[in-house]
Every structure is written in C-alpha cells, then in structure tokens.
Amino acid sequence: IDFGFETVRTEDKQGRVKQVFDSVARDYDRMNDAMSVGLHRVWKDMAITTLNPQPGERLLDVAGGTGDIARRFIKAADTVRDRRGGETASAVILDINDEMLLAGIDPKKDAGLSLSRVCANAQILPFEDAQFDVVTIAYGIRNVTDRLAALREFHRVLKPGGRLGVLEFSTPPEPLIRKFYDAYSFAVIPRLGQAIAGDRDSYQYLVESIRKFPKQAQFVALIEEAGFAKVGWTDYSAGVTAFHTGWKI
Numbered sequence: 001i002d003f004g005f006e007t008v009r010t011e012d013k014q015g016r017v018k019q020v021f022d023s024v025a026r027d028y029d030r031m032n033d034a035m036s037v038g039l040h041r042v043w044k045d046m047a048i049t050t051l052n053p054q055p056g057e058r059l060l061d062v063a064g065g066t067g068d069i070a071r072r073f074i075k076a077a078d079t080v081r082d083r084r085g086g087e088t089a090s091a092v093i094l095d096i097n098d099e100m101l102l103a104g105i106d107p108k109k110d111a112g113l114s115l116s117r118v119c120a121n122a123q124i125l126p127f128e129d130a131q132f133d134v135v136t137i138a139y140g141i142r143n144v145t146d147r148l149a150a151l152r153e154f155h156r157v158l159k160p161g162g163r164l165g166v167l168e169f170s171t172p173p174e175p176l177i178r179k180f181y182d183a184y185s186f187a188v189i190p191r192l193g194q195a196i197a198g199d200r201d202s203y204q205y206l207v208e209s210i211r212k213f214p215k216q217a218q219f220v221a222l223i224e225e226a227g228f229a230k231v232g233w234t235d236y237s238a239g240v241t242a243f244h245t246g247w248k249i
C-alpha cells in the first residue's frame with residue numbers, strides 16, 4: 001500500500017491496525033474493570049443466568065461492543081446443550097462503532113462459537129421482523145438518542161415469545177448508598193478515565209449520563225410503551241446497575 005511517504009506491506013499495515021484496535025479494546029476492558037471494580041463481569045453473568053439461554057436460540061446483542069454478552073450467552077446455552085442435546089446457540093453482535101466490533105474479534109475467545117458482527121444503529125435494525133429469540137443491550141441504551149425507537153425495533157425483531165434484557169447503570173434507591181455512590185462516581189471515575197484512558201472528559205460525561213438516565217420504574221414504563229409485556233427489573237449491587245426484562249407476547 002502506498003501512503004505517499006512510505007510503502008507499507010499489507011501484512012505490516014494489518015499488524016498496525018490490529019495493534020490500534022487491540023489497545024482500544026484493552027483500554028475499554030480495563031476501564032470497565034476499574035470503574036466497576038470488576039463487578040461488570042458479575043452483573044453480566046447474573047443477567048445471563050436470568051435470561052436462561054437455551055440450545056439453538058438466536059441472540060441479538062445490541063451495542064454489543066467487544067462481544068462479552070454474546071459469548072457468555074452462547075456458552076451458557078451450550079452448557080445446557082451438553083446435558084440435554086440440541087443445536088448450538090448463535091449470536092449477532094451489533095454495534096454502531098466498527099472499531100469496537102473489530103477490536104472485539106478474538107480468534108481464541110471466538111473459537112467454536114457461532115458469532116457474527118453487524119455495524120448498525122440500534123434505532124434502525126437491518127433485520128426482518130421476528131428473527132431473534134432474545135435481544136440484549138448492555139450499557140448501551142443510555143447512549144441511544146431515541147430510546148423508544150430502539151426499544152420498538154427490539155420488539156419488532158423478536159419472535160413472539162422472545163425476551164428482552166437491558167443491563168444499564170441505574171440509581172440506588174437507598175439514599176445513603178446513593179450519596180456514597182455519587183461521591184465515588186463524581187470524584188473517582190473522571191480521574192480513573194484520565195489515568196487509564198487519558199480521557200477525563202468522556203468519563204465525566206459518562207457519570208453525568210448515568211445520573212440523567214431514567215430511574216428503574218420510569219424505564220419500565222418506556223419498555224412497556226414499546227410493546228413489551230411482563231416488564232420488570234432486578235437491582236444489582238444495591239441498584240448501581242439494574243437489569244430490566246420484558247417479553248414479546
């Protein structure tokens with residue numbers, strides 16, 4: 001490839017590109033661990049347990065980033081399949097950011113898993129109606145501009161009987177815990193962002209966007225407005241995170 005200044009062999013360029021993406025993914029994963037003191041892994045595991053993935057199911061993981069939820073989902077379904085038989089589960093990881101999708105490609109972690117990746121906006125899903133058994137979105141709905149439009153799209157692409165799982169930072173209902181949590185997030189997270197990712201402002205924005213996100217019960221109302229039934233939620237870690245679920249009936 002000729003870049004004008006120097007000629008770089010394709011394999012060198014690919015190596016460099018991969019290096020850049022690896023560092024994006026590494027920063028992202030390290031930041032997640034640092035901010036949540038590793039708890040985001042536990043919250044994701046708890047959410048998957050609640051969803052109870054079954055052999056042969058097809059998952060759409062919206063705002064799927066590097067693919068944490070999708071891999072967990074398939075592995076959980078495969079554990080059931082190993083006991084009871086059936087087809088392997090599959091997942092589509094959808095994200096608006098192609099760099100996140102590329103950064104998430106990991107031949108070791110992806111080996112043996114039926115995964116595909118799609119770059120698209122949660123508000124306009126590039127799928128026919130009734131294609132998926134489960135739709136998840138973890139730490140993504142907060143960033144979506146028109147949340148109701150996205151939730152309606154999740155409902156549209158689910159099969160009847162399909163289920164929705166939304167994992168998102170939320171508001172601890174207990175005032176004393178909320179006070180400590182606010183102090184931690186405003187004082188610590190922007191500094192961590194600076195130290196780990198060299199980016200204080202984005203993490204300041206993150207903290208503010210969490211505060212502005214609807215409280216648990218308000219978010220239930222929005223999910224219901226999009227057409228879901230039997231909507232409810234479970235608070236994780238005293239409500240620092242909430243997992244909302246609903247059904248398409």
Ligand code: SAM
Nearest residue numbers: 063064065095096097100121122138139140143
């Ligand atoms: N779900 C992953 C996880 O829990 O590790 C990634 C969460 S990350 C905080 C948020 C992701 O949402 C980013 O990868 C971002 O690109 C994606 N995103 C933001 N807005 C989106 C939209 N409108 N449609 C699809 N993806 C979006």
